[in-house]
Each structure stands twice: as structure tokens, then as C-alpha cells.
Amino acid sequence: MTNIDSALEFYFDFSSPYGYLASEKIDLLAQKFGRKVKWRPILLGIIFRETGAVPLTQAPLKGEYSLHDFARSARYLGVPYAHPRRFPVATQHAARTYYWLHDQDCARARAFAHAAYRAFFVDGQDISDLTVVLDLASRQGADYDALSEALAGPAIKARLKAECEAAIAIGVFGSPYILVDGEPFFGSDRLPQIELWLEKGGF
Amino acid sequence: MTNIDSALEFYFDFSSPYGYLASEKIDLLAQKFGRKVKWRPILLGIIFRETGAVPLTQAPLKGEYSLHDFARSARYLGVPYAHPRRFPVATQHAARTYYWLHDQDCARARAFAHAAYRAFFVDGQDISDLTVVLDLASRQGADYDALSEALAGPAIKARLKAECEAAIAIGVFGSPYILVDGEPFFGSDRLPQIELWLEKGGF
Numbered sequence: 001m002t003n004i005d006s007a008l009e010f011y012f013d014f015s016s017p018y019g020y021l022a023s024e025k026i027d028l029l030a031q032k033f034g035r036k037v038k039w040r041p042i043l044l045g046i047i048f049r050e051t052g053a054v055p056l057t058q059a060p061l062k063g064e065y066s067l068h069d070f071a072r073s074a075r076y077l078g079v080p081y082a083h084p085r086r087f088p089v090a091t092q093h094a095a096r097t098y099y100w101l102h103d104q105d106c107a108r109a110r111a112f113a114h115a116a117y118r119a120f121f122v123d124g125q126d127i128s129d130l131t132v133v134l135d136l137a138s139r140q141g142a143d144y145d146a147l148s149e150a151l152a153g154p155a156i157k158a159r160l161k162a163e164c165e166a167a168i169a170i171g172v173f174g175s176p177y178i179l180v181d182g183e184p185f186f187g188s189d190r191l192p193q194i195e196l197w198l199e200k201g202g203f
Numbered sequence: 204m205t206n207i208d209s210a211l212e213f214y215f216d217f218s219s220p221y222g223y224l225a226s227e228k229i230d231l232l233a234q235k236f237g238r239k240v241k242w243r244p245i246l247l248g249i250i251f252r253e254t255g256a257v258p259l260t261q262a263p264l265k266g267e268y269s270l271h272d273f274a275r276s277a278r279y280l281g282v283p284y285a286h287p288r289r290f291p292v293a294t295q296h297a298a299r300t301y302y303w304l305h306d307q308d309c310a311r312a313r314a315f316a317h318a319a320y321r322a323f324f325v326d327g328q329d330i331s332d333l334t335v336v337l338d339l340a341s342r343q344g345a346d347y348d349a350l351s352e353a354l355a356g357p358a359i360k361a362r363l364k365a366e367c368e369a370a371i372a373i374g375v376f377g378s379p380y381i382l383v384d385g386e387p388f389f390g391s392d393r394l395p396q397i398e399l400w401l402e403k404g405g406f
Contacts (some may be wrong), residue, residue, distance in 0.1 A: 173265045
């Protein structure tokens, strides 16, 4: 039985091209069926340490194709995309900022997530840079100094670590990884299957 | 410029679930736009030796998901699917048989390819078994003894090796890998992009 009140869970890394593509579509798709989405940034670096996977762009032959596919898939979905010069990058500052904001204001956290993804995949900003992340967050209304202090402390680090471990525990191995009533979907190319699943309550 | 006379090239391994799903769709899709498809079986074993990739089902976490996704993607596409008990299997007999048939009769080779895929992914037959392959081919009208002799000889082995090397040389790293006027698409989940590409001559 589908519980139509439960939110979709959207796991992603801020350096993941297909995660970015999904981020531009998932809320509207869920909304169409009266559903909400919980965004959960994770670090692929930690997950890949567990699974032994390598970043897609570093895989022989597949790497070159993937660069081509990122841009083509973005055009297919009508989403702006410019592959970042430095890629992949470390995204712990962005992910921690998301959770810090989220504990205060869900909407601001969501707006920051969109801003960070677009800064990286459209405007070519280096979101591994702490000051870039602080600027992006403060432009969404975050308190620069409070956030800066929080990011330097142990609590938010422990929080992100716990989120990553919880994600691995339920089987998250890549980005985007989307749960719909417990049903896992991996990849932005599964959005059409997610749509059918939402429409029919499974298939 | 799109050359509407040129055939799509469909690279696949007979033990590839997503290759099988694509095989059930690609000809009709191409036909819709007045195009033909060249089927080119290859051996992922040889390609993975080159790229260092591992079979999807053996990847930590991703492996378990993939088994779930094979079946769900089949339902999504309306294609019958039963995951084979032995998987993956060696497919050199099936691939060599395809090329041997193809040199005599394209249509018979195509019919054999469908029969071999369905034998493995629907009926649970072990297509790594030479006698199973010989039976499948003879049911498509192949001369059992002539094929049996050919499969034991060096010519057809060299032929498949050359096909695999040529595939690697143009960047084929997995199955299915489909070229449309030189544009590469990887995965059965790229069929909608292929459709748009055929419709618009690129996007």
C-alpha cells in the first residue's frame, strides 16, 4: 500500500551532474502527485570508500562518454548545464551547510541547495571553497558568522557523517538515489519510472 | 547533417539484461523513422578486461539494486523478464553463432539473436552451453553440423575477437551501446533520447 502522505527521499552529492539534473525536476514531479521531497545531501567520497566505486568520469572509456552524456541529458531535460572545469570537487561544506540551514528553515535549505548546484553546474563557481559556500548561503539569508562558526565545529561534521552512514546502511551507492515509499530508484534517467510509480502506486 | 540512410549500430552482450531490454525495442524504434539497425554482439568479458569494470551485479550495494532494477525496467517497458539463475554467463558461442549466421542470412541472424536473448532472460536456458546454442540456431533454420564445425574452427573465433577489438577502439564500454549517426548512447534507459535524436536529427 502506498502512503500518499510520505515524502520522497532524494539522496544526492553536490558534485553529481545527474544529481543536479534530478534536483531541477524532482520537486515538481512529486508535487504533481501531491507529494513532498526530503533532500538529503551525502558525500559520494565516503560511499565510494565503502563500495570501491570510482567517480564516473575517471572510468576508462565510460568517463569520456559520461561528459558527453551529462550535457546531452541536460539538453534532453531542458536544464542549463556547463561542465565545471574542476570536477569532481569535495562537497562537505555545501552538504553541512544544507543540514545546518535545514534545522532552522527547510525552505532556506532547499533554496541554498538549488543555488549551490546552479553555482557549480551553471556558473562555474568552485563550491568546494568554503567562502563560496558561505557567500551562497548568506545570499539565501543565512547568518554568515553563525554558519562560519558552525562549519568549523564538530557537531555539523558528526551530523553529515551520520547522514552518510545512514544512507549507506539503507543501500545508497550513488547520486541521485531516490526512495519512493521504500522503492529505490538510481539515476536521473529513472525519473519516468518514478512518475509511473507515483501515478500507479507501483508497477 | 543526419544521413537518414545509415543504420543504427547496436552493440550488446547476450548476457546483458539491459542489452536484452533494448533488443526488444530498438528495431521498432528505428523503423518508426525509416531506419535500420545493425546488431553487433560483443563480449563484455573482453571489454571489462580492458577497462577494469566489473559486472554490475557484482558491485557492492549497486549489485543488489541492479537485480531489482532489471525486473522493474522490464515491467516498465512491457518486456517479459526472469533473472537467470546462473548469471552472468559466457556468451562467445552465441555471439560467434550470430556472426556465422549473419554472413549467410541477416534475417536468420536477427531471429537467432532474439531467440537466444529470450531463451536466457525468459525461459531460463543456459546460453553458455554450446548444445543449447546449436539447438536455438537450428530451430532458426541453421545447419547444425556446419555451424558446429564452424564454431570449433579458428575463423569465427578470430572474427568475434576482431569485432570486440573494433568496438573497444570506437569507445564501446558496456551493453547496450548504440550509435546513431556516430552519436553514442549507453543503456536501455537512453531509448527516449535516441527517439528524440532520430526525430530531430540531433538535439
